[in-house]
Each structure stands twice: as C-alpha cells, then as structure tokens.
Amino acid sequence: MSFFERLKTSAPAEWRAYTEHPFTNGLADGSLPETAFRHYLVQDYLFLIEFARAYALAVYKSPSLADMREAATGLSAILDVEMNLHVKLCGEWGLSASDLEQAPPAAEMLAYTRYVLDAGMRGDLLALKVALAPCVIGYAEIATRLASLRHADAATNAYRVWIDEYAGAPYQEVAANARAHMEQLADRYATPAREAELITIFKEATRLEADFWEMAWRAGK
Numbered sequence: 001m002s003f004f005e006r007l008k009t010s011a012p013a014e015w016r017a018y019t020e021h022p023f024t025n026g027l028a029d030g031s032l033p034e035t036a037f038r039h040y041l042v043q044d045y046l047f048l049i050e051f052a053r054a055y056a057l058a059v060y061k062s063p064s065l066a067d068m069r070e071a072a073t074g075l076s077a078i079l080d081v082e083m084n085l086h087v088k089l090c091g092e093w094g095l096s097a098s099d100l101e102q103a104p105p106a107a108e109m110l111a112y113t114r115y116v117l118d119a120g121m122r123g124d125l126l127a128l129k130v131a132l133a134p135c136v137i138g139y140a141e142i143a144t145r146l147a148s149l150r151h152a153d154a155a156t157n158a159y160r161v162w163i164d165e166y167a168g169a170p171y172q173e174v175a176a177n178a179r180a181h182m183e184q185l186a187d188r189y190a191t192p193a194r195e196a197e198l199i200t201i202f203k204e205a206t207r208l209e210a211d212f213w214e215m216a217w218r219a220g221k
C-alpha cells in the first residue's frame, strides 16, 4: 500500500466526512444555496493566500534543490494559476477583488491554515506535505467524484465551472505531482516510529478541511 493510501485508511471516517460532505454533493447537483457558495469563495480566497505562504515555507524547508524546485512550482501554481481562476470565478459571482481582500477571516479558515503552517514550522518537509495532502490531493479526488456523478442538469449547473476546474487536467496533474513527491519524501524520511505522528497530522488536517465545508454549508442555512 502506498504512503498516501496508508494515511487515508488510518483516517476513514475523517476522509469520508471531508470528501463526501453535503456541500460537495450540493455542488454536483446544483442544489447548494448561493449564499453558501459565495461564503466559501470569499474564505477560500483568504485560504489560498495562506496556502501560498505554506508553499513558501516548503521552499525554505526543502532539504535538496530538487525539493525546492518542486515547492516553487507549487507556489507558482497557486499564485499564477489557481488565484487567477479564483478571482475570475468570484467576479462571475459578483465579488470584486476588494470584496475579497476586505472580508473578515472566518475562524475555520484561520484554524486550518494556522494548523498547516504550524505543522510545517515545527516539523520537516514531509510533515508539511502531509498537512497539505488533504487540500491538494483531496480536491482532485472530490472533483473527480463529482464530475463522474453526471447529474441530468449538468449543462445548467452554475457550479459546473468549479467542478471542471478541479477535475480538469491541469489541476489533476498538480495533484498527481504533489502525491508522487510526497511518496518520494515518505521513502526518504518516514520511519515506522514516525508514522503515528504523520497520521495525526493527516487526520487533523482532514478534519479541518471538513470544518471548512461545514462553515460554508452553515452560511447557506
């Protein structure tokens, strides 16, 4: 079993609560209330800024030049690709750049990003990548599942652009690379004695991802 599969099978309830959260199913069938989606978009913009800082930390934490290049590629994927797409998507939902920048950060967004940054600051590059795995690899898995559901209203579903962005080849490739790099780091640095600590980080980060959906889901009620 790969390292990532071991992480997932060590946190089955957490992984399920995150990847099959009602928010995600509401994206797939278009039933998600618009207020929930808008709340999500605003907080996700703030999330991505902190996420970029986590990748910058990964550059600093890199033991080798090859690790550093990999982290720098991830940083640029967020700053130059995902953030731009996000601003465009927000614009389509009537949210301007200043709406996004002036939004007060939600406790769930802060808790999650602080957790990831802290795991990386006190740990090594592998610990940081494990904390990031639910975000990067999780979104690729979620979007692939949602894209395969093939609801009858797929053509008119307003959330289709979001699904397509994360189910599309460019994002899937970013996630596959992140996964391959984490496997390689695990070969180099994961010892049986460390596995419990790494599982704890993965479990916590997964729980905080589910809380992020839950925060937005509540806003739609």
Ligand SMILES: Cc1ncc(CO)c(N)n1
Pocket (backbone or CB within 6 Å): 044, 047, 048, 134, 135, 136, 139, 209, 212
């Ligand atoms: C909360 C969250 N997790 C993961 C991703 C994927 O980058 C995202 N955009 N937002």
